[in-house]
Amino acid sequence: MAKSTIVRFSAKFLVVASGENSAENIPMIPGLQSFPGDVVHSSSYKSGKSYSGMNVLVIGSGNSGMEIAYDLAAHGANTSIVIRSPIHIMTKELIRLGMTLARHLPLNLVDNLIVMAANLKFGDLSKHGIRRPKMGPMILKSKTGRSAVIDVGTVGLIKKGIIKLSIFYPSPTGTWEH
Numbered sequence: 786m787a788k789s790t791i792v793r794f795s796a797k798f799l800v801v802a803s804g805e806n807s808a809e810n811i812p813m814i815p816g817l818q819s820f821p822g823d824v825v826h827s828s829s830y831k832s833g834k835s836y837s838g839m840n841v842l843v844i845g846s847g848n849s850g851m852e853i854a855y856d857l858a859a860h861g862a863n864t865s866i867v868i869r870s871p872i873h874i875m876t877k878e879l880i881r882l883g884m885t886l887a888r889h890l891p892l893n894l895v896d897n898l899i900v901m902a903a904n905l906k907f908g909d910l911s912k913h914g915i916r917r918p919k920m921g922p923m924i925l926k927s928k929t930g931r932s933a934v935i936d937v938g939t940v941g942l943i944k945k946g947i948i949k950l951s952i953f954y955p956s957p958t959g960t961w962e963h
Contacts, residue, residue: 796822796840796865812844827853833860841865846872848934855939858948865949868915873922873933874940875903880933883923896921907940914952915943 809826811817817824827849833856843854846868857864875883883899900921910917918925922933942948 796842814844833857833862837861839863842867845869846934848932851934851939852937854948855937855942858942864947865951867951867953869953871916871918873900873903873917873925874907874910874915874936875899875922875933876906877935879903879906880922880935887923892923892927893921896923899923907936908944910940913943914950 809828811824811826827845830849830853833853836857837860840863841857843850843857843864843866846866850866854864854866879899879902882902883895886895886898900917918931920928925931926933939948943950
């Protein structure tokens with residue numbers, strides 16, 4: 786059994802990007818009520834301009850969270866993002882290709898092709914701590930509604946260390962592991 790690690794973050798601002806399509810969902814985070822900084826849900830986020838030079842933690846690595854992390858870093862914020870589950874990272878072009886191929890080929894074959902193409906585009910992201918779900922992106926979307934993350938440049942900033950990652954995956958015992 787893996788040993789759990791407690792990690793403490795110090796930030797003046799916290800962005801929560803954990804809802805679906807602007808549906809606000811702020812998870813129960815111990816200590817959030819006493820957090821002295823600002824807490825902003827992604828549906829209220831406007832620009833990273835006012836966060837320049839500040840420490841900001843983004844919780845949620847879906848499309849909103851990844852885009853906000855990119856914007857914050859582009860505006861000079863010291864940006865960290867929490868990834869709480871395996872994700873598929875794709876480009877718009879790969880998703881478009883997958884949707885086109887899905888009209889003519891089985892989804893498992895389409896998934897294999899676009900995951901291979903994503904690996905060529907982004908390289909092995911597991912060495913940065915980013916894991917892919919067991920299901921391919923097209924099957925995952927059709928069965929669970931979970932979408933792949935469309936990269937807007939965030940992956941490049943993660944690889945350069947400009948955006949820092951904290952990875953928390955649920956363990957088999959139901960606790961979160963870092």
